Amino acid sequence: MPDFDPAHPVLDLSLSSTVLTQQLCDIPSVSGDEGVIADAIVAALADAHHLEIVRDGDTIVARTNLGRDQRVVIAGHIDTVPINGNVPTRYETLDGEEYLWGRGTVDMKAGVAVQLKLAAELTEPNVDITWMWYDHEEVSNELNGLTRLARNRPDLFAGDFAILGEPSNSSVEGGCNGNLRAEIRAYGLRAHSARSWVGDNAIHKAAPVLDTLAAYEPRQVEVDGLVYREGLNAVGITGGVAGNVIPDEVMVHVNYRFAPNRSGAEAEAHVRELFPGYDVRIVDLAEGARPGLDAPLAQRFLEAVGGEAKPKYGWTDVARFSAMGVPAVNFGPGDPLKAHADDERVLVSQIESCERALRAWLTA
Structure with missing residues (x-):
């Protein structure tokens, strides 16, 4: 790999998408600290005269205007969850397959690398393209760069x-799937533990909440031909x-992943129905998105890349586009099971x- 200084990074978009992934991952960009990597992306695209560049905070938009x-x-x-001894990146071979190991390789700088390389090289795509690279995805929706850009x-x-x-x-x-986080609170009465009968133990009141969660049987729901698994x-x-x-108080933090045939409401x-009598506070709620595979462009895309579509169990920003009436799918390198893992790694292949x-779909 060419010499690369993450403190003063220069992204070389003429290199392979794998090497570009390594360069991106070696720039620390934990949510809230995306300025350096955003600057590097803008600088790397400076000579791409076929693209109109728009920057909003640490979100970069690059689009063609070819009249397609x-x-x-x-x-x-472009952000990641916190680093835990897994930067800088390195190559490793497992079972005869070559991997790039390190934070962000899966979620999702390999995908960003592919996008950046194609954005720079595809001067005459068969459709107009709007490329977006955005900040604060790994934290709350209100901080998400696309939330700000949409506003x-x-x-x-x-x-x-x-x-x-x-x-x-x-x-x-x-x-x-949609994503909901709730705080389930129970209240009691504070007292000295030597005279516990004078008080009312709030933590003990959380036992039915935990019993409900342990016994809960999540649904498997078919939506437009894809089966989504829920989780509570x-x-x-x-x-x-x-x-x-x-x-005198206890709070159980609950996460609910719900199929896209169910609205956030x-x-x-x-x-709320599952926990009657408790103080239920919804602290985060993101709608799910239906598959979006019935659009003609989506069908042609599926044919071009091959294989059979699968459901996305985790929440992604496809839901944002779906809410705006734009059918959307997830497509990127990396095993989702390795996202956020300390041994995060992506197959080079x-x-x-x-x-x-x-490239084939956008130029065919």
């Missing part, structure tokens, strides 16, 4: 079809004052196959 009959939006986020420049989202480069093993994943789980619990105090009603497929 149709426009495709292709997007990817400031909604016109940039116009398109007939959208592709999110989220990891999908370089196969097509349609739509996505406790992801955190807080309570307690001191080792000698009966606690219906998902909230379902959670998947980076290459993703680039080939997108």
Whole structure:
């Protein structure tokens, strides 16, 4: 790999998408710290005169204006979850396959690398393309760069079809589950633990909440031909004052992944129904998205890249495009099971196959 200084990065878009992935991953860009990588992307595209460049905070939009009959939006986020000893990147071979190992290789700088390379090289695509690289995807929806961009420049989202480069093993994943987070609170009465009968233990009152979650049987729901798996789980619990105090409050943090045939309002009603008598506070809610595979452009895309579409279990920004009336799918290199993992790694062959497929579809 050529010498690369992550403190003063210069992205070379003439290099392979695999090497470009390595360069991107070696620039730390944990959510909230995307300025350096955003600057590097803008600088790398400076000579791409076929692209109109728009920057909104640390979100970069690059689009062709060729007067084509149709426009495709292709997007990817540039932030990662926190680094945990997995940067800088390295190559490793497992079972005869070559991987690029490190934070962001799967989620989702390999997809961003493919997109950047194609954005620079495809000067005459068969559709107009709006490329988007955005910040703050790994945190709350209110901080998401696309939330801000939709508020400031909604016109940039116009398109007939959208592709999110989220990891999908370089196969097509349609739509996505919705995502709800709720805080379930119970209250009691504080007292000295030596005279516990004087108080009312709030933590003990959380037991029925945990029993409900443990016994819950999540649905498997077919939506437009794809089967989505739901999930309802406790992801955190807080309570307690001191080792000698009966606690007067406890909070169970619950995450609900719901199939895209259920609206956010219906998902909230379902959670509230499960926990009657508790203080239920919805702290984050993102709608799901139906598969979006019935659009003609989507059908041609599926034919071009081959394989059979699968459902996306995790939430992605395809839901944002779906809400705007733009059918959207996930398509990017990397195994979703390795996203956020300490041993996060992507098959080099998947980076290459993703680039080939997108290039062929956009130039056929």
